[in-house]
Amino acid sequence: MSTASATRTAPRxxxxxxxxxxxxxxxxxxxxxxxxAVLIMLAVAIAPLVDAAWLSLFHKRLTTPDANSFAxxxxxxxxxxxxxxxxxxWTTLALTVLTVSVEFVIGFGxxxxxxxxxxxxxxxxxxxxxxxxxxxxxxxxxxRYAFDPSTGFxxxxxxxxxxxxDHRWTALFVIALSEIWKTxxxxxxxxxxxxxxxxxxxxxxxxxxxxxxxxxxxxxxxxIMKQAILVALLFRTMDAFRIFDSVFVMTGGANDTETVSFxxxxxxxxxxxxxxxxxxxxxxxxxxxxxxxxxxxxxxxDVSKLGSxx
Amino acid sequence: xxxRHGLLAVALALVASVVVGCxxxxxxxxxxxxxVPPDNGAYQKLADRCxxxxxxxxxxxxxxxxxxxSGQREQLVRRLAAKDSSIDVMALDPVYVPEFAEAxxxxxxxxxxxxxxxxxxLSSAVESSEWRGRLVxxxxxxxxxxxxxxxxxxxxxxxxxxxxxxxxxxxxxxEKTHKTVAVPxxxxxxxxxxxxxxxxxxxxxxxxxxxxxxxxxxxxxEGGAGKRAAEVMRRLGRSSAAPANLAxxxxxxxxxxxxxxxxxxxxxxxxxxxxxxxxxAGGQLSREVLDDYxxxxxxxxxxDKPSKPPFGGISLGVSRYGKHAAEAVxxxxxxxxxxxxxxxxxxxxxxxxxxxxxxxPGVRAALPMAGLIKESLDQxxxxxxxxxxxxVSASVQREYHPPADVDPNSAPRATDDLITGVxxxxxxx
Numbered sequence: 156m157s158t159a160s161a162t163r164t165a166p167r168x169x170x171x172x173x174x175x176x177x178x179x180x181x182x183x184x185x186x187x188x189x190x191x192a193v194l195i196m197l198a199v200a201i202a203p204l205v206d207a208a209w210l211s212l213f214h215k216r217l218t219t220p221d222a223n224s225f226a227x228x229x230x231x232x233x234x235x236x237x238x239x240x241x242x243x244x245w246t247t248l249a250l251t252v253l254t255v256s257v258e259f260v261i262g263f264g265x266x267x268x269x270x271x272x273x274x275x276x277x278x279x280x281x282x283x284x285x286x287x288x289x290x291x292x293x294x295x296x297x298x299r300y301a302f303d304p305s306t307g308f309x310x311x312x313x314x315x316x317x318x319x320x321d322h323r324w325t326a327l328f329v330i331a332l333s334e335i336w337k338t339x340x341x342x343x344x345x346x347x348x349x350x351x352x353x354x355x356x357x358x359x360x361x362x363x364x365x366x367x368x369x370x371x372x373x374x375x376x377x378x379i380m381k382q383a384i385l386v387a388l389l390f391r392t393m394d395a396f397r398i399f400d401s402v403f404v405m406t407g408g409a410n411d412t413e414t415v416s417f418x419x420x421x422x423x424x425x426x427x428x429x430x431x432x433x434x435x436x437x438x439x440x441x442x443x444x445x446x447x448x449x450x451x452x453x454x455x456x457d458v459s460k461l462g463s464x465x
Numbered sequence: 466x467x468x469r470h471g472l473l474a475v476a477l478a479l480v481a482s483v484v485v486g487c488x489x490x491x492x493x494x495x496x497x498x499x500x501v502p503p504d505n506g507a508y509q510k511l512a513d514r515c516x517x518x519x520x521x522x523x524x525x526x527x528x529x530x531x532x533x534x535s536g537q538r539e540q541l542v543r544r545l546a547a548k549d550s551s552i553d554v555m556a557l558d559p560v561y562v563p564e565f566a567e568a569x570x571x572x573x574x575x576x577x578x579x580x581x582x583x584x585x586x587l588s589s590a591v592e593s594s595e596w597r598g599r600l601v602x603x604x605x606x607x608x609x610x611x612x613x614x615x616x617x618x619x620x621x622x623x624x625x626x627x628x629x630x631x632x633x634x635x636x637x638x639x640e641k642t643h644k645t646v647a648v649p650x651x652x653x654x655x656x657x658x659x660x661x662x663x664x665x666x667x668x669x670x671x672x673x674x675x676x677x678x679x680x681x682x683x684x685x686x687e688g689g690a691g692k693r694a695a696e697v698m699r700r701l702g703r704s705s706a707a708p709a710n711l712a713x714x715x716x717x718x719x720x721x722x723x724x725x726x727x728x729x730x731x732x733x734x735x736x737x738x739x740x741x742x743x744x745x746a747g748g749q750l751s752r753e754v755l756d757d758y759x760x761x762x763x764x765x766x767x768x769d770k771p772s773k774p775p776f777g778g779i780s781l782g783v784s785r786y787g788k789h790a791a792e793a794v795x796x797x798x799x800x801x802x803x804x805x806x807x808x809x810x811x812x813x814x815x816x817x818x819x820x821x822x823x824x825x826p827g828v829r830a831a832l833p834m835a836g837l838i839k840e841s842l843d844q845x846x847x848x849x850x851x852x853x854x855x856x857v858s859a860s861v862q863r864e865y866h867p868p869a870d871v872d873p874n875s876a877p878r879a880t881d882d883l884i885t886g887v888x889x890x891x892x893x894x
Contacts (some may be wrong), residue, residue: 215889217546218568219852222679230890237893304709305721321712321867409652409712409866421894424539426856427546431890 169396177360210433217427230434236415241420244442247414250327250393254334259384260344269343270350280372287340295404298333322457323411330401330412337401338394342387349383387453392450393443415439473853494772495776495789497525497553499539502779503673505743507813508556508688514808515799521600523792533715534558534654538855545570545784553787554797556779557602559593559847560854563675563746566596567852571782572790574600589845590818594780603797604818608734609763609774609841610662616759618644618729626761631768632663632697635730639706644729646706647719650698652866655715657848657858659732660865663694665773665846666766671861675851679888683857684879691877693766695865712867724754732763735838739814759812760834762841773846778818793835816842859894860884 210232215223234240265283272279286294301307302319310316320326353376361375377384399416406412408421419439423432501508512525530537538561543570544552544740557565565571574582582603583591590604612630619626622638639646651656655669664671674682685691694769701707706729708714708722716733720740723731731737738758744750763774782802783793799805806819813833816838822828823839832838849857864880886892 217542218564218570219678220568226890233891234893239893263837303713305718305725316709318709318712319708326806349778406713418893421859424543425535425859426894427542429892435893457772 174238177334196354197377204437207433207436207440210429213430215429219430230430231438233431233440234434240411240415240438242411243418244414246327246411247396247398247416249373249407250331250334250414251392253331254338254395255388255391257331257335258339259346259388262346265339265343266346266350269347272340284350286337287344289337291337291400292404294337295333295401296409298329298336298401299405307379320406321410326406326410326412330398330405333401334395334398338391342391345387345390346380346383349380349387352383353379358442381454387452389450390449392446395444396443397439415442487886493652494519494523495790495792496794497523498528498551499525499556499788499796500530500886501553502537502556503529505537507809510647510812511800511805511809514785514805515796517801519792519795523789523796525796530556534560535855538564540566540568542568545687545786547805548786550784550786550788550790552784553672553789555782555791556605557782558846559602559776559778559780560858561592561852562594562602562780562782563596563850564852564854565782566599566601569859570785571601572785572787574783574794576602578794579797581863582801585803585821585841586801586818587820587842588848589776589842590778590780593776593778593847593850602782603801605781605797605800606779607818607842608736608777608779608816609838609845610658610732610734611737611837611841612761612764613723613731613733613737614759614761615644615723615729615757617757618642619740620731626759629762629765629772630846631765633700633768635764636701636704636706639729640704642729643727644706645708645722646701646715646729647708647722647731648701648711649716649719649732650702650711650713650866650868651713651715651718652862653715654862656866657861658777659698660694660762660861661848662773662775662846663697663766664690666763666770667693668767668770669694670849672849672851672857675849678851679852679853681851681888683884685877685880690766691880692743692873694851695871695873695876697766698868699863699873702867702871703770707869714870715842724750735816735832735834736814738834739832760837762837771844774841774844776845776847853888856887856894857884860887863894 179271180441213223214226214230219247238462268282269276299320302309303319304310304316309319315327319329357375357379358371361371366374389462397416398414402408402412402414402417403420403424408414415435419432419435421432422428422435426432499508499512509527512527516524522605537556537558538826541552541555541557542565545565562571579600583594583600586604587607590607591600592854594600594602594604612626612635614624614626619638622642624634624638635646648659650659661671664685667688667690669688669693670684672681672838673684674680678764685694700719702711708719708727710718710722716721718735719731719733722728723733723737724741724744738755738760741750741755741758745752745755746893763772765772781797783790783797787793801819803821806817807822807828809815810817810822810828816832817823820839823835829835848854851857860883864876864883883892883894887894
């Protein structure tokens with residue numbers, strides 16, 4: 156209103172008003188153009204989430220249609236007071252911390268290698284990416300057969316006699332190893348994107364100022380790569396927290412190797428207990444949101460600026 | 466311009482192919498979709514025979530389910546919960562028949578249809594196809610587990626396997642000869658089969674009063690049967706007779722171990738020797754190993770009680786949501802005729818629910834252990850018949866795994882409590 160009255164009394168302000176109208180029109184066009192995508196996003200992402208939250212309020216099984224009833228928040232209470240939930244949360248966290256840390260270190264090394272390689276750079280990048288291109292279930296089977304005492308070669312190679320999948324920590328070790336092997340390329344690719352942003356001139360200037368290799372890494376390279384590191388760690392952490400396939404194939408969740416996703420799978424798909432399973436899914440979603448929130452707070456980064464040049 | 470014409474032609478061709486694809490099957494006899502477990506092609510041959518026998522009334526198409534029983538159940542439940550009309554007939558593990566019937570996924574057979582599907586079938590197979598007094602699936606395959614042994618190892622151990630043998634004797638013999646007792650003992654459905662075999666062999670049951678639904682009575686702590694089962698599992702798990710992969714092995718893994726140099730004894734379904742014969746024909750296994758295969762009745766849990774061999778198999782259910790129920794019933798009837806059952810049995814190396822097939826000379830020649838199989842099926846110990854079988858089974862798997870760590874003093878009580886909690890949505894599984 157004030158803008159309109161101002162333009163009436165002061166004709167010389169017509170130009171800004173035109174610009175505003177143009178900006179509004181552009182914004183409206185923008186909304187119209189993105190509306191189908193927004194609607195599809197709402198349909199495929201938000202609707203199932205709302206549905207899961209609604210289902211989590213019921214005692215409901217798919218195969219006993221006559222025995223369903225309203226449960227309120229009791230499903231959440233059952234989940235949160237069950238030691239199995241907490242065992243699975245700690246298992247998932249242990250796997251997440253272990254795999255993401257190792258992947259970050261190896262991935263950073265590989266990114267450096269890919270950036271600095273003078274010859275066969277494309278070939279090197281392709282080779283590094285091969286494990287990431289393999290379907291997780293397939294790679295999980297390969298690792299399972301490799302470590303299985305009756306079919307595998309690992310015990311022969313190292314002269315050991317370990318039933319790897321019979322014990323919690325050895326099984327988790329193999330699962331973590333397969334995850335690291337599988338997703339380090341993804342980490343290195345994201346880090347390579349950040350590494351490319353570090354101009355050689357900045358390094359040169361630091362060198363002239365007398366900075367050593369360690370100082371150049373910690374004071375120049377890593378701070379400039381901060382946003383790329385956030386993206387890499389955030390993506391991998393959220394991904395690692397949802398780990399499912401490797402556990403499913405290698406141990407089926409036995410010997411306390413079960414993860415939160417596996418727990419949700421068993422309630423929802425195997426038991427068809429939709430209420431309890433949905434409650435776990437909602438809690439899993441909350442955990443992933445919490446991880447994203449913590450990362451952004453930790454790195455003090457404005458996510459809306461991610462990807463823009465520093 | 467020519468390029469545009471080319472693109473237009475491609476687009477038209479695509480549209481036409483989609484239209485033709487959608488319209489396919491509109492004419493001709495209805496196509497029945499059978500969902501079956503993976504096999505060596507015998508289901509397809511049976512389907513073709515029944516298609517021909519229908520005289521053009523229907524055609525049978527085979528769709529393959531996952532390998533293990535739990536995976537088969539999951540896929541069928543997902544499809545049927547969505548009222549998928551593409552399923553006409555489904556091959557069901559008998560333990561899931563009550564659950565599918567209770568969920569109203571199955572079309573029960575009418576009083577007129579039932580006798581034609583059950584006459585001449587083994588009583589254990591008929592019982593496992595019924596729910597609440599009605600025939601909800603048709604008996605098709607009946608299966609049991611046998612004790613498979615290497616004749617050379619049994620001779621070395623001095624075991625007389627013409628007489629009943631107990632689990633303890635078996636483990637001792639394997640220890641003595643430095644060989645293994647291979648049992649499917651991964652944390653999966655096969656583990657429940659083992660626990661149930663041990664518990665029923667000790668005169669107990671995993672659950673009782675199944676007709677009470679979620680209020681059924683867990684019974685592993687009753688009479689010491691659950692404890693005895695745990696003792697046997699723990700003993701094998703901690704014995705030198707345990708294969709290195711005991712806690713992660715499924716049926717095929719046990720065969721691998723049994724056929725290896727450390728193989729001594731194996732608990733497995735009836736197809737084990739047929740599969741070995743196919744491996745010999747394919748050049749993957751030496752003839753000497755097959756010639757060394759011996760078989761005996763499932764081991765006793767208690768020396769003074771006869772063993773209760775596990776009962777398995779396949780029942781054929783007609784989907785409530787299929788569009789061709791009458792034709793589906795007719796196809797199921799076709800699959801169960803004596804002639805088709807004998808042919809299927811010889812082709813698939815699986816065993817049948819039709820009693821007379823075991824007396825057929827061709828079957829006797831191909832399956833020298835046919836008499837033992839029939840006797841085992843007649844005296845088999847079925848697994849719990851409840852719509853909540855999957856929950857009961859998963860509870861057992863959680864407390865009775867890995868075999869080496871099962872505590873005979875706490876496992877039965879812990880499993881009973883877990884079953885009660887799980888069925889009432891009080892605990893997670």
